[in-house]
Amino acid sequence: MTTATLSPTPADTLADARLTFAGTVRSEWIKLRSVRSTIWSYALLIAISIGLAALVAFALTSIPDGVAGQAPASQPVQTVVQASIAGVAFGQLIAGILGVLVISGEYTTGMVRSTFLAVPGRLSALAAKGIVLFTATFIVGLIANVAAYLVASLMLSQEDIAAPIIDPAVFWPLLGGALYLAMISLFALAIGALVRTSAGGIAVVVGILLILPTILSLIPADWAREAVPYLLSNAGAGIYSSATLAPEGDALGMWLNLLVTGLWVAVPAAAAAVMLRTRDA
Template sequence: MSATTATTTLPANTGLSFPRLVRSEWIKLRSIRSTVWCYAILVVLTIAMAVLIGTFVNQDGAAMPTDAANATTVSVNTASVSITALVVGVLGVLIITGEYGTGQVRSTFTADPGRIGVILAKAFVLALATFVVSVVSTWIGVLIATPLQAANGIRPDLADPAVFLPILGSSVYVTLLALLAYGTGLLVRSSAGGIAITLGILLVLPVILSIFAGLTGAQWIADVGRFLPSDAGGQLFTYASPAAETGATTGLVLNGWGGFAVLAAEVVAVGAAAIAVARARDV
Protein backbone atom coordinates (compact mmCIF):
# COMPACT_ATOMS: atom_id res chain seq x y z
CA MET A 1 0.00 0.00 0.00
CA SER A 2 1.52 3.29 -1.03
CA ALA A 3 0.81 6.68 0.54
CA THR A 4 0.08 9.60 -1.67
CA THR A 5 1.32 12.99 -0.50
CA ALA A 6 -0.91 15.91 -1.42
CA THR A 7 0.90 18.99 -2.56
CA THR A 8 -0.44 22.51 -2.75
CA THR A 9 0.78 24.76 -5.49
CA LEU A 10 0.90 28.42 -4.55
CA PRO A 11 0.31 31.10 -7.15
CA ALA A 12 3.46 32.48 -8.69
CA ASN A 13 2.60 35.99 -7.55
CA THR A 14 1.45 36.04 -3.93
CA GLY A 15 2.19 39.70 -3.31
CA LEU A 16 -0.44 42.43 -3.17
CA SER A 17 -0.95 44.56 -6.26
CA PHE A 18 -0.65 48.33 -5.96
CA PRO A 19 -4.45 48.90 -6.20
CA ARG A 20 -4.95 46.45 -3.33
CA LEU A 21 -2.27 48.22 -1.30
CA VAL A 22 -4.00 51.54 -1.98
CA ARG A 23 -7.33 50.09 -0.87
CA SER A 24 -5.75 48.75 2.31
CA GLU A 25 -4.11 52.09 3.09
CA TRP A 26 -7.36 53.93 2.43
CA ILE A 27 -9.13 51.71 4.99
CA LYS A 28 -6.39 52.41 7.52
CA LEU A 29 -6.39 56.16 6.83
CA ARG A 30 -10.12 56.62 7.39
CA SER A 31 -10.06 54.34 10.42
CA ILE A 32 -7.58 56.50 12.35
CA ARG A 33 -9.15 59.04 14.70
CA SER A 34 -6.41 61.61 14.08
CA THR A 35 -7.29 61.62 10.37
CA VAL A 36 -10.88 62.59 11.06
CA TRP A 37 -9.87 65.33 13.49
CA CYS A 38 -7.14 66.79 11.28
CA TYR A 39 -9.34 66.94 8.19
CA ALA A 40 -12.24 68.32 10.22
CA ILE A 41 -10.00 71.10 11.54
CA LEU A 42 -8.77 71.80 8.00
CA VAL A 43 -12.34 72.13 6.68
CA VAL A 44 -13.59 74.29 9.54
CA LEU A 45 -10.60 76.65 9.51
CA THR A 46 -10.58 77.03 5.73
CA ILE A 47 -14.27 77.88 5.45
CA ALA A 48 -14.56 79.89 8.69
CA MET A 49 -11.59 82.16 8.00
CA ALA A 50 -12.71 82.84 4.42
CA VAL A 51 -16.22 83.74 5.62
CA LEU A 52 -15.05 85.89 8.54
CA ILE A 53 -12.46 87.84 6.58
CA GLY A 54 -14.76 88.13 3.57
CA THR A 55 -17.43 89.64 5.81
CA PHE A 56 -15.27 92.35 7.35
CA VAL A 57 -12.92 93.30 4.50
CA ASN A 58 -13.53 96.71 2.86
CA GLN A 59 -16.51 97.50 5.06
CA ASP A 60 -16.77 101.06 3.75
CA GLY A 61 -18.20 99.55 0.57
CA ALA A 62 -16.03 101.55 -1.82
CA ALA A 63 -15.81 99.81 -5.19
CA MET A 64 -12.42 98.22 -5.81
CA PRO A 65 -10.66 98.02 -9.18
CA THR A 66 -10.67 94.50 -10.61
CA ASP A 67 -6.97 93.94 -9.93
CA ALA A 68 -7.30 94.96 -6.28
CA ALA A 69 -10.47 92.87 -5.93
CA ASN A 70 -8.67 89.85 -7.37
CA ALA A 71 -5.76 90.27 -4.98
CA THR A 72 -8.13 90.64 -2.03
CA THR A 73 -10.06 87.51 -2.99
CA VAL A 74 -6.90 85.44 -3.18
CA SER A 75 -5.77 86.74 0.21
CA VAL A 76 -9.18 86.08 1.81
CA ASN A 77 -9.45 82.51 0.55
CA THR A 78 -5.87 81.51 1.32
CA ALA A 79 -5.63 83.17 4.74
CA SER A 80 -5.98 79.85 6.56
CA VAL A 81 -3.18 78.07 4.70
CA SER A 82 -0.43 78.89 7.19
CA ILE A 83 -2.47 77.16 9.92
CA THR A 84 -3.90 74.25 7.93
CA ALA A 85 -0.38 73.50 6.68
CA LEU A 86 0.62 72.75 10.27
CA VAL A 87 -2.43 70.50 10.69
CA VAL A 88 -1.66 68.36 7.64
CA GLY A 89 2.00 68.34 8.66
CA VAL A 90 1.04 66.66 11.93
CA LEU A 91 -1.22 64.24 10.06
CA GLY A 92 1.51 63.37 7.56
CA VAL A 93 3.82 62.38 10.41
CA LEU A 94 1.20 60.44 12.39
CA ILE A 95 0.01 58.39 9.43
CA ILE A 96 3.30 56.46 9.44
CA THR A 97 4.75 56.89 12.93
CA GLY A 98 1.49 55.66 14.44
CA GLU A 99 2.13 52.28 12.83
CA TYR A 100 5.64 52.18 14.26
CA GLY A 101 4.27 53.03 17.69
CA THR A 102 1.70 50.23 17.68
CA GLY A 103 3.88 47.70 15.87
CA GLN A 104 1.39 47.45 13.00
CA VAL A 105 4.16 48.38 10.60
CA ARG A 106 5.43 44.78 10.84
CA SER A 107 2.18 43.51 9.33
CA THR A 108 2.27 46.30 6.76
CA PHE A 109 5.74 45.38 5.57
CA THR A 110 4.93 41.67 5.68
CA ALA A 111 2.14 42.29 3.19
CA ASP A 112 4.67 43.99 0.91
CA PRO A 113 8.18 42.66 1.62
CA GLY A 114 9.70 45.05 -0.92
CA ARG A 115 8.21 47.94 1.11
CA ILE A 116 8.30 50.41 -1.77
CA GLY A 117 4.77 49.60 -2.92
CA VAL A 118 3.13 50.07 0.45
CA ILE A 119 5.10 53.25 1.18
CA LEU A 120 4.02 54.76 -2.15
CA ALA A 121 0.44 53.55 -1.65
CA LYS A 122 0.26 55.27 1.72
CA ALA A 123 1.71 58.45 0.21
CA PHE A 124 -0.79 58.31 -2.67
CA VAL A 125 -3.77 57.92 -0.34
CA LEU A 126 -2.53 60.73 1.92
CA ALA A 127 -1.92 63.08 -1.01
CA LEU A 128 -5.24 62.35 -2.72
CA ALA A 129 -7.31 62.67 0.45
CA THR A 130 -5.56 65.86 1.52
CA PHE A 131 -5.88 67.48 -1.89
CA VAL A 132 -9.56 66.62 -2.28
CA VAL A 133 -10.49 67.78 1.22
CA SER A 134 -8.51 70.99 0.78
CA VAL A 135 -9.93 71.78 -2.67
CA VAL A 136 -13.53 71.15 -1.63
CA SER A 137 -13.29 73.19 1.58
CA THR A 138 -11.41 76.02 -0.16
CA TRP A 139 -13.97 76.41 -2.93
CA ILE A 140 -16.85 76.17 -0.50
CA GLY A 141 -15.22 79.10 1.26
CA VAL A 142 -14.90 80.92 -2.08
CA LEU A 143 -18.56 80.37 -2.93
CA ILE A 144 -19.66 81.68 0.46
CA ALA A 145 -17.17 84.55 0.78
CA THR A 146 -17.58 85.96 -2.74
CA PRO A 147 -21.17 87.24 -2.24
CA LEU A 148 -20.13 88.68 1.12
CA GLN A 149 -17.26 90.53 -0.56
CA ALA A 150 -19.57 91.71 -3.34
CA ALA A 151 -21.76 93.36 -0.73
CA ASN A 152 -18.67 95.34 0.31
CA GLY A 153 -17.81 96.47 -3.20
CA ILE A 154 -15.31 93.68 -4.00
CA ARG A 155 -16.15 91.94 -7.28
CA PRO A 156 -13.27 89.73 -8.46
CA ASP A 157 -12.95 87.86 -11.73
CA LEU A 158 -12.83 84.25 -10.51
CA ALA A 159 -12.23 82.99 -14.05
CA ASP A 160 -8.95 84.92 -14.22
CA PRO A 161 -6.02 82.46 -13.96
CA ALA A 162 -4.28 84.97 -11.67
CA VAL A 163 -7.11 84.30 -9.19
CA PHE A 164 -7.96 80.68 -9.91
CA LEU A 165 -4.43 79.29 -9.90
CA PRO A 166 -3.28 80.70 -6.53
CA ILE A 167 -6.47 79.46 -4.85
CA LEU A 168 -5.89 76.01 -6.34
CA GLY A 169 -2.20 76.33 -5.50
CA SER A 170 -3.01 76.59 -1.80
CA SER A 171 -4.37 73.03 -1.95
CA VAL A 172 -1.30 71.84 -3.84
CA TYR A 173 0.86 73.46 -1.15
CA VAL A 174 -0.79 71.72 1.81
CA THR A 175 -0.71 68.42 -0.09
CA LEU A 176 3.03 68.67 -0.72
CA LEU A 177 3.61 69.61 2.93
CA ALA A 178 1.66 66.53 4.03
CA LEU A 179 3.95 64.39 1.86
CA LEU A 180 7.05 66.14 3.20
CA ALA A 181 5.92 65.45 6.76
CA TYR A 182 5.15 61.84 5.82
CA GLY A 183 8.68 61.35 4.52
CA THR A 184 10.08 62.95 7.66
CA GLY A 185 8.03 60.64 9.86
CA LEU A 186 9.20 57.61 7.90
CA LEU A 187 12.80 58.72 8.38
CA VAL A 188 12.70 59.26 12.16
CA ARG A 189 9.98 56.69 13.08
CA SER A 190 8.93 58.85 16.03
CA SER A 191 5.72 60.89 16.32
CA ALA A 192 7.26 63.45 18.67
CA GLY A 193 10.48 63.71 16.65
CA GLY A 194 8.71 63.90 13.29
CA ILE A 195 6.26 66.57 14.44
CA ALA A 196 9.05 68.58 16.07
CA ILE A 197 11.14 68.51 12.89
CA THR A 198 8.18 69.39 10.67
CA LEU A 199 7.04 72.30 12.82
CA GLY A 200 10.65 73.42 13.24
CA ILE A 201 11.12 73.60 9.48
CA LEU A 202 7.84 75.46 8.98
CA LEU A 203 7.92 77.81 11.97
CA VAL A 204 11.35 78.09 13.59
CA LEU A 205 13.85 77.86 10.74
CA PRO A 206 12.36 80.77 8.72
CA VAL A 207 12.54 83.02 11.80
CA ILE A 208 16.17 82.06 12.50
CA LEU A 209 17.27 82.72 8.92
CA SER A 210 15.36 86.00 8.85
CA ILE A 211 17.05 87.18 12.04
CA PHE A 212 20.52 86.25 10.79
CA ALA A 213 19.86 87.90 7.40
CA GLY A 214 18.73 91.07 9.15
CA LEU A 215 21.66 91.19 11.57
CA THR A 216 24.40 90.38 9.06
CA GLY A 217 22.91 91.97 5.97
CA ALA A 218 24.08 88.90 4.02
CA GLN A 219 21.96 88.45 0.92
CA TRP A 220 22.93 84.80 0.56
CA ILE A 221 21.24 83.96 3.86
CA ALA A 222 18.02 85.55 2.63
CA ASP A 223 18.38 83.59 -0.62
CA VAL A 224 18.73 80.34 1.31
CA GLY A 225 15.48 81.19 3.06
CA ARG A 226 13.75 81.29 -0.32
CA PHE A 227 14.29 77.52 -0.57
CA LEU A 228 12.53 76.72 2.70
CA PRO A 229 9.25 74.83 2.18
CA SER A 230 7.15 77.61 3.67
CA ASP A 231 8.73 80.32 1.51
CA ALA A 232 9.04 78.40 -1.75
CA GLY A 233 5.61 76.82 -1.34
CA GLY A 234 4.11 80.15 -0.40
CA GLN A 235 4.63 81.29 -3.98
CA LEU A 236 1.96 78.78 -5.01
CA PHE A 237 -0.81 80.88 -3.48
CA THR A 238 0.64 84.36 -3.97
CA TYR A 239 -1.32 86.68 -6.24
CA ALA A 240 0.78 87.94 -9.14
CA SER A 241 -0.72 91.21 -10.29
CA PRO A 242 -0.61 91.71 -14.08
CA ALA A 243 -0.27 95.43 -13.42
CA ALA A 244 2.70 95.07 -11.08
CA GLU A 245 5.77 96.99 -12.12
CA THR A 246 8.89 94.94 -12.69
CA GLY A 247 11.34 97.06 -10.80
CA ALA A 248 14.82 96.19 -9.67
CA THR A 249 14.84 93.37 -7.11
CA THR A 250 17.68 92.09 -4.99
CA GLY A 251 18.42 88.48 -4.34
CA LEU A 252 16.67 85.34 -5.50
CA VAL A 253 13.05 85.65 -6.65
CA LEU A 254 10.77 82.65 -7.18
CA ASN A 255 7.44 82.70 -8.97
CA GLY A 256 4.63 80.19 -8.53
CA TRP A 257 6.09 77.54 -10.79
CA GLY A 258 9.57 78.01 -9.36
CA GLY A 259 8.26 77.63 -5.83
CA PHE A 260 6.37 74.49 -6.84
CA ALA A 261 9.50 73.01 -8.42
CA VAL A 262 11.58 73.67 -5.29
CA LEU A 263 9.01 72.25 -2.88
CA ALA A 264 8.30 69.23 -5.09
CA ALA A 265 12.04 68.51 -5.34
CA GLU A 266 12.33 68.64 -1.54
CA VAL A 267 9.43 66.22 -1.18
CA VAL A 268 11.01 63.82 -3.66
CA ALA A 269 14.43 64.07 -1.99
CA VAL A 270 13.09 63.42 1.51
CA GLY A 271 10.84 60.66 0.22
CA ALA A 272 13.67 58.91 -1.63
CA ALA A 273 15.88 59.06 1.46
CA ALA A 274 13.03 57.74 3.61
CA ILE A 275 12.40 54.81 1.26
CA ALA A 276 16.10 53.93 1.15
CA VAL A 277 16.35 53.97 4.95
CA ALA A 278 13.09 52.02 5.39
CA ARG A 279 14.34 49.27 3.09
CA ALA A 280 17.75 49.09 4.75
CA ARG A 281 16.62 48.61 8.36
CA ASP A 282 14.80 45.67 9.89
CA VAL A 283 11.54 47.51 10.61
Protein backbone atom coordinates in the same frame (compact mmCIF):
# COMPACT_ATOMS: atom_id res chain seq x y z
CA MET B 1 -11.73 1.70 -6.89
CA THR B 2 -12.43 5.34 -6.10
CA THR B 3 -10.56 8.35 -7.37
CA ALA B 4 -9.29 10.72 -4.75
CA THR B 5 -9.77 14.42 -5.39
CA LEU B 6 -6.83 16.48 -4.27
CA SER B 7 -7.53 19.96 -2.94
CA PRO B 8 -4.94 22.67 -3.46
CA THR B 9 -2.68 23.05 -0.48
CA PRO B 10 -2.43 26.38 1.32
CA ALA B 11 1.05 26.79 -0.17
CA ASP B 12 -0.36 26.38 -3.68
CA THR B 13 -3.08 28.92 -2.93
CA LEU B 14 -0.57 31.45 -1.62
CA ALA B 15 1.67 30.87 -4.60
CA ASP B 16 -1.19 31.68 -6.95
CA ALA B 17 -1.95 34.89 -5.10
CA ARG B 18 -0.31 37.98 -6.48
CA LEU B 19 0.13 41.12 -4.41
CA THR B 20 -0.56 44.02 -6.74
CA PHE B 21 0.33 47.65 -6.21
CA ALA B 22 -3.33 48.56 -6.71
CA GLY B 23 -4.20 46.26 -3.83
CA THR B 24 -1.58 47.95 -1.67
CA VAL B 25 -3.02 51.36 -2.50
CA ARG B 26 -6.51 50.10 -1.68
CA SER B 27 -5.27 48.78 1.65
CA GLU B 28 -3.63 52.09 2.53
CA TRP B 29 -6.81 53.96 1.62
CA ILE B 30 -8.81 51.75 3.97
CA LYS B 31 -6.31 52.37 6.77
CA LEU B 32 -6.26 56.13 6.20
CA ARG B 33 -10.02 56.61 6.26
CA SER B 34 -10.54 54.23 9.17
CA VAL B 35 -8.35 56.28 11.52
CA ARG B 36 -10.34 58.83 13.49
CA SER B 37 -7.53 61.39 13.47
CA THR B 38 -7.75 61.55 9.68
CA ILE B 39 -11.42 62.53 9.73
CA TRP B 40 -10.89 65.12 12.45
CA SER B 41 -7.83 66.57 10.74
CA TYR B 42 -9.56 67.04 7.41
CA ALA B 43 -12.70 68.40 9.07
CA LEU B 44 -10.59 70.88 11.02
CA LEU B 45 -8.79 71.91 7.84
CA ILE B 46 -12.08 72.73 6.13
CA ALA B 47 -13.48 74.50 9.19
CA ILE B 48 -10.38 76.67 9.65
CA SER B 49 -10.32 77.60 5.96
CA ILE B 50 -13.95 78.70 6.01
CA GLY B 51 -13.63 80.50 9.34
CA LEU B 52 -10.53 82.45 8.37
CA ALA B 53 -12.02 83.33 4.99
CA ALA B 54 -15.00 84.88 6.74
CA LEU B 55 -12.77 86.68 9.24
CA VAL B 56 -10.42 88.08 6.60
CA ALA B 57 -13.31 89.09 4.33
CA PHE B 58 -14.87 91.00 7.20
CA ALA B 59 -11.55 92.68 7.99
CA LEU B 60 -10.90 93.64 4.37
CA THR B 61 -14.32 95.21 3.93
CA SER B 62 -13.65 97.30 7.02
CA ILE B 63 -10.67 99.07 5.41
CA PRO B 64 -11.59 102.72 4.75
CA ASP B 65 -11.67 103.64 1.09
CA GLY B 66 -9.50 106.63 1.88
CA VAL B 67 -6.45 104.54 2.75
CA ALA B 68 -4.05 105.00 -0.16
CA GLY B 69 -3.99 102.03 -2.46
CA GLN B 70 -5.68 99.76 0.05
CA ALA B 71 -9.34 100.08 -0.86
CA PRO B 72 -10.58 96.51 -1.44
CA ALA B 73 -13.08 97.61 -4.07
CA SER B 74 -10.22 98.87 -6.24
CA GLN B 75 -8.58 95.42 -6.40
CA PRO B 76 -11.37 92.82 -6.24
CA VAL B 77 -9.33 89.84 -7.43
CA GLN B 78 -6.59 90.34 -4.84
CA THR B 79 -9.16 90.90 -2.13
CA VAL B 80 -11.13 87.74 -2.90
CA VAL B 81 -7.99 85.63 -3.24
CA GLN B 82 -6.48 86.95 -0.04
CA ALA B 83 -9.58 85.98 1.90
CA SER B 84 -9.98 82.62 0.17
CA ILE B 85 -6.47 81.30 0.82
CA ALA B 86 -6.06 82.69 4.33
CA GLY B 87 -6.51 79.22 5.82
CA VAL B 88 -3.66 77.59 3.88
CA ALA B 89 -0.99 78.93 6.25
CA PHE B 90 -2.72 77.21 9.17
CA GLY B 91 -3.77 74.24 7.09
CA GLN B 92 -0.13 73.38 6.38
CA LEU B 93 0.33 72.53 10.05
CA ILE B 94 -2.66 70.19 9.99
CA ALA B 95 -1.44 68.52 6.80
CA GLY B 96 2.04 68.21 8.27
CA ILE B 97 0.90 66.67 11.53
CA LEU B 98 -1.37 64.24 9.71
CA GLY B 99 1.43 63.23 7.36
CA VAL B 100 3.67 62.35 10.29
CA LEU B 101 0.95 60.44 12.14
CA VAL B 102 0.06 58.34 9.10
CA ILE B 103 3.34 56.44 9.37
CA SER B 104 4.63 57.15 12.88
CA GLY B 105 1.40 55.74 14.30
CA GLU B 106 2.16 52.41 12.66
CA TYR B 107 5.64 52.35 14.16
CA THR B 108 4.22 53.17 17.58
CA THR B 109 1.62 50.39 17.51
CA GLY B 110 3.83 47.90 15.70
CA MET B 111 1.38 47.68 12.81
CA VAL B 112 4.20 48.57 10.44
CA ARG B 113 5.58 45.04 10.85
CA SER B 114 2.31 43.61 9.55
CA THR B 115 2.40 46.09 6.69
CA PHE B 116 5.91 45.09 5.66
CA LEU B 117 5.06 41.42 6.09
CA ALA B 118 2.16 41.82 3.67
CA VAL B 119 4.22 44.04 1.38
CA PRO B 120 7.80 42.70 1.38
CA GLY B 121 8.77 45.44 -1.05
CA ARG B 122 8.75 48.20 1.53
CA LEU B 123 9.06 50.94 -1.04
CA SER B 124 5.73 49.86 -2.52
CA ALA B 125 4.07 50.35 0.86
CA LEU B 126 5.64 53.79 1.27
CA ALA B 127 4.68 54.79 -2.27
CA ALA B 128 1.11 53.62 -1.73
CA LYS B 129 0.87 55.64 1.48
CA GLY B 130 2.19 58.67 -0.36
CA ILE B 131 -0.26 58.35 -3.24
CA VAL B 132 -3.25 57.92 -0.94
CA LEU B 133 -2.22 60.73 1.41
CA PHE B 134 -1.37 63.14 -1.41
CA THR B 135 -4.63 62.50 -3.26
CA ALA B 136 -6.83 62.73 -0.17
CA THR B 137 -5.13 65.90 1.09
CA PHE B 138 -5.28 67.55 -2.32
CA ILE B 139 -9.00 66.84 -2.69
CA VAL B 140 -9.82 67.99 0.84
CA GLY B 141 -7.61 71.05 0.42
CA LEU B 142 -9.35 71.98 -2.83
CA ILE B 143 -12.77 71.53 -1.21
CA ALA B 144 -11.66 73.72 1.69
CA ASN B 145 -10.33 76.46 -0.58
CA VAL B 146 -13.38 76.47 -2.83
CA ALA B 147 -15.67 76.57 0.22
CA ALA B 148 -13.59 79.44 1.60
CA TYR B 149 -13.91 81.24 -1.74
CA LEU B 150 -17.68 80.86 -1.71
CA VAL B 151 -17.95 82.22 1.83
CA ALA B 152 -15.58 85.10 1.13
CA SER B 153 -17.32 85.94 -2.15
CA LEU B 154 -20.71 85.97 -0.45
CA MET B 155 -19.51 88.39 2.21
CA LEU B 156 -17.51 90.59 -0.14
CA SER B 157 -20.34 90.81 -2.66
CA GLN B 158 -22.24 92.93 -0.16
CA GLU B 159 -19.55 95.57 -0.74
CA ASP B 160 -19.69 95.10 -4.54
CA ILE B 161 -16.40 93.20 -4.50
CA ALA B 162 -16.46 90.15 -6.78
CA ALA B 163 -14.09 87.96 -8.77
CA PRO B 164 -15.25 84.89 -10.74
CA ILE B 165 -13.67 81.57 -9.87
CA ILE B 166 -13.02 80.90 -13.56
CA ASP B 167 -10.56 83.80 -13.57
CA PRO B 168 -7.07 82.17 -13.66
CA ALA B 169 -5.88 84.73 -11.10
CA VAL B 170 -8.50 83.32 -8.73
CA PHE B 171 -8.60 79.64 -9.62
CA TRP B 172 -4.84 79.05 -9.63
CA PRO B 173 -4.30 80.21 -6.03
CA LEU B 174 -7.14 77.92 -4.93
CA LEU B 175 -5.63 75.01 -6.86
CA GLY B 176 -2.09 75.91 -5.83
CA GLY B 177 -3.07 76.06 -2.17
CA ALA B 178 -4.49 72.54 -2.33
CA LEU B 179 -1.38 71.34 -4.16
CA TYR B 180 0.87 72.87 -1.51
CA LEU B 181 -1.06 71.20 1.32
CA ALA B 182 -0.76 67.85 -0.45
CA MET B 183 2.99 68.35 -0.90
CA ILE B 184 3.36 69.25 2.77
CA SER B 185 1.63 65.99 3.72
CA LEU B 186 4.14 64.07 1.57
CA PHE B 187 7.05 65.95 3.13
CA ALA B 188 5.75 65.14 6.60
CA LEU B 189 5.20 61.50 5.65
CA ALA B 190 8.86 61.25 4.65
CA ILE B 191 9.97 62.92 7.89
CA GLY B 192 7.78 60.53 9.87
CA ALA B 193 9.35 57.57 8.07
CA LEU B 194 12.81 58.86 8.97
CA VAL B 195 12.16 59.80 12.60
CA ARG B 196 9.61 57.02 13.33
CA THR B 197 8.11 58.82 16.33
CA SER B 198 5.10 61.13 16.36
CA ALA B 199 6.56 63.74 18.71
CA GLY B 200 9.91 63.88 16.93
CA GLY B 201 8.40 63.98 13.47
CA ILE B 202 5.93 66.73 14.35
CA ALA B 203 8.72 68.75 16.00
CA VAL B 204 10.85 68.55 12.86
CA VAL B 205 7.98 69.51 10.56
CA VAL B 206 6.84 72.44 12.71
CA GLY B 207 10.44 73.56 13.13
CA ILE B 208 11.04 73.65 9.38
CA LEU B 209 7.72 75.32 8.59
CA LEU B 210 7.62 77.93 11.35
CA ILE B 211 10.80 78.19 13.41
CA LEU B 212 13.44 78.05 10.67
CA PRO B 213 12.03 81.06 8.74
CA THR B 214 11.96 83.08 11.96
CA ILE B 215 15.55 82.21 12.83
CA LEU B 216 16.87 83.11 9.38
CA SER B 217 14.96 86.39 9.35
CA LEU B 218 16.76 87.39 12.56
CA ILE B 219 20.25 86.74 11.19
CA PRO B 220 21.76 89.99 9.83
CA ALA B 221 23.66 88.36 6.99
CA ASP B 222 23.27 88.42 3.22
CA TRP B 223 23.28 84.63 2.93
CA ALA B 224 20.41 84.35 5.41
CA ARG B 225 18.34 86.94 3.56
CA GLU B 226 19.02 85.23 0.24
CA ALA B 227 18.10 81.81 1.66
CA VAL B 228 14.69 82.86 2.97
CA PRO B 229 12.84 82.56 -0.39
CA TYR B 230 14.08 78.97 -0.70
CA LEU B 231 12.59 77.80 2.60
CA LEU B 232 9.75 75.32 2.35
CA SER B 233 7.01 77.56 3.72
CA ASN B 234 8.11 80.58 1.68
CA ALA B 235 8.51 78.69 -1.59
CA GLY B 236 5.21 76.92 -0.93
CA ALA B 237 3.43 80.21 -0.35
CA GLY B 238 4.65 81.31 -3.76
CA ILE B 239 2.77 78.44 -5.37
CA TYR B 240 -0.62 79.78 -4.37
CA SER B 241 0.10 83.49 -4.11
CA SER B 242 1.93 84.19 -7.39
CA ALA B 243 -0.49 85.85 -9.79
CA THR B 244 1.84 85.55 -12.77
CA LEU B 245 4.30 83.01 -14.13
CA ALA B 246 7.16 85.50 -14.04
CA PRO B 247 9.00 86.45 -10.83
CA GLU B 248 8.41 89.91 -9.44
CA GLY B 249 10.99 91.71 -7.32
CA ASP B 250 12.67 89.24 -4.96
CA ALA B 251 10.06 86.54 -5.63
CA LEU B 252 11.14 83.31 -7.31
CA GLY B 253 8.16 82.98 -9.61
CA MET B 254 5.42 80.40 -9.46
CA TRP B 255 7.13 77.57 -11.34
CA LEU B 256 10.45 77.98 -9.56
CA ASN B 257 8.57 77.98 -6.25
CA LEU B 258 6.93 74.72 -7.30
CA LEU B 259 10.33 73.24 -8.16
CA VAL B 260 11.88 74.30 -4.85
CA THR B 261 8.94 72.88 -2.90
CA GLY B 262 9.19 69.66 -4.87
CA LEU B 263 12.86 69.36 -3.92
CA TRP B 264 11.95 69.82 -0.26
CA VAL B 265 9.65 66.82 -0.66
CA ALA B 266 11.94 64.70 -2.82
CA VAL B 267 15.06 64.85 -0.63
CA PRO B 268 13.54 63.44 2.60
CA ALA B 269 11.43 61.02 0.54
CA ALA B 270 14.58 59.61 -1.07
CA ALA B 271 16.27 59.39 2.33
CA ALA B 272 13.22 57.62 3.77
CA ALA B 273 13.26 55.12 0.90
CA VAL B 274 16.91 54.30 1.58
CA MET B 275 16.33 53.98 5.33
CA LEU B 276 13.35 51.68 4.81
CA ARG B 277 15.53 49.24 2.90
CA THR B 278 18.45 49.35 5.33
CA ARG B 279 16.80 49.57 8.76
CA ASP B 280 14.64 47.03 10.55
CA ALA B 281 11.03 47.89 11.29
